[in-house]
Amino acid sequence: MLDRTDYYRTREVNAQEMFPRTEPVVHSNEKEREEGPLSPAQVGEYEQDGFLWLESFFTQDVVSSFFAELDEMAKDRDFCDRDEVIMDTNREKIRSVFAMHELSPAFDRLTRDKLLLDIVRQLLGDDVYIHQSRINSKAGFCGNGFEWHSDFETWHSEDGMPEMRAVSASIMLTDNNPFNGPLMLIPGSQNCFVPCSGSTPQRNWEQSLKKQSVGLPSREAVGSLADRNGIQAPTGPAGSLLLFECNTLHASNRNMSPWPRANLFFVYNAVSNRLVQPFGRTDPRPEHLAARQRTTPLIAHQ
Numbered sequence: 001m002l003d004r005t006d007y008y009r010t011r012e013v014n015a016q017e018m019f020p021r022t023e024p025v026v027h028s029n030e031k032e033r034e035e036g037p038l039s040p041a042q043v044g045e046y047e048q049d050g051f052l053w054l055e056s057f058f059t060q061d062v063v064s065s066f067f068a069e070l071d072e073m074a075k076d077r078d079f080c081d082r083d084e085v086i087m088d089t090n091r092e093k094i095r096s097v098f099a100m101h102e103l104s105p106a107f108d109r110l111t112r113d114k115l116l117l118d119i120v121r122q123l124l125g126d127d128v129y130i131h132q133s134r135i136n137s138k139a140g141f142c143g144n145g146f147e148w149h150s151d152f153e154t155w156h157s158e159d160g161m162p163e164m165r166a167v168s169a170s171i172m173l174t175d176n177n178p179f180n181g182p183l184m185l186i187p188g189s190q191n192c193f194v195p196c197s198g199s200t201p202q203r204n205w206e207q208s209l210k211k212q213s214v215g216l217p218s219r220e221a222v223g224s225l226a227d228r229n230g231i232q233a234p235t236g237p238a239g240s241l242l243l244f245e246c247n248t249l250h251a252s253n254r255n256m257s258p259w260p261r262a263n264l265f266f267v268y269n270a271v272s273n274r275l276v277q278p279f280g281r282t283d284p285r286p287e288h289l290a291a292r293q294r295t296t297p298l299i300a301h302q
């Protein structure tokens with residue numbers, strides 16, 4: 001028996017029409033909004049669009065060491081056989097590495113960068129912990145893309161995330177340009193929950209992280225939201241930071257350019273929004289995809 005009402009029913013045979021979200025996009029009160037590092041204009045932009053681009057947030061030499069660490073890991077066949085590592089369909093290149101903050105002290109420190117934490121707490125109005133961290137890597141010429149989706153739809157259904165009170169911080173480890181598969185987002189789509197049809201197979205994550213097949217909004221829904229506010233694909237140098245709300249629809253194309261595209265994602269969840277039983281009634285996903293144990297409030301790294 002689920003231990004709370006499910007306001008965001010999804011993955012049923014006949015998907016309902018999309019409907020407005022219940023929670024605010026920015027959860028902090030007036031004082032927290034004003035006292036945080038983001039200006040009122042930046043908070044307003046995030047609230048309106050569901051994402052915010054901060055060019056060169058980190059210096060390139062800070063992030064180049066992380067990209068180099070990923071390169072080293074990719075040469076280690078034993079490492080590539082770990083559950084946290086998802087290889088691309090051609091099994092040649094790494095597509096994703098999950099729980100990077102558990103595998104690398106340097107990544108763990110980055111999750112507690114003081115300025116980044118203060119920004120995230122300004123948006124979520126609460127202390128936070130890491131729900132999920134991952135590197136998504138698209139090698140030149142062959143890195144596959146990701147279908148349109150809301151992360152919250154998956155995290156609610158498969159992980160038991162109760163409310164829309166989480167934000168993804170995507171740190172560019174390489175330049176993101178219009179040709180190497182940058183993240184595309186639909187401004188304003190965070191305001192609507194789009195139920196998806198189709199039931200979730202048990203252990204779905206064994207397939208979904210290579211190619212998502214359930215939890216995909218209908219093309220009509222994606223088309224209608226894109227018709228309202230268009231599509232944006234922020235680009236810029238390595239070190240740039242993209243903050244996007246857990247329910248903002250996003251996708252990315254495969255990388256046909258000769259240049260790699262690698263982004264580091266930290267998903268910050270409010271401690272008041274810790275996971276409960278998955279609302280889709282599937283078994284909870286492994287800890288490296290959805291934290292249930294390590295959920296104490298993050299303390300900034302001085």
Ligand code: 6CS
Nearest residue numbers: 134146149151154208212
């Ligand atoms: O299942 C998940 O948690 C992952 N799936 C996608 C397509 N984006 C968010 C997350 O990394």
Ligand code: FE
Nearest residue numbers: 149150151250
């Ligand atoms: Fe996603």
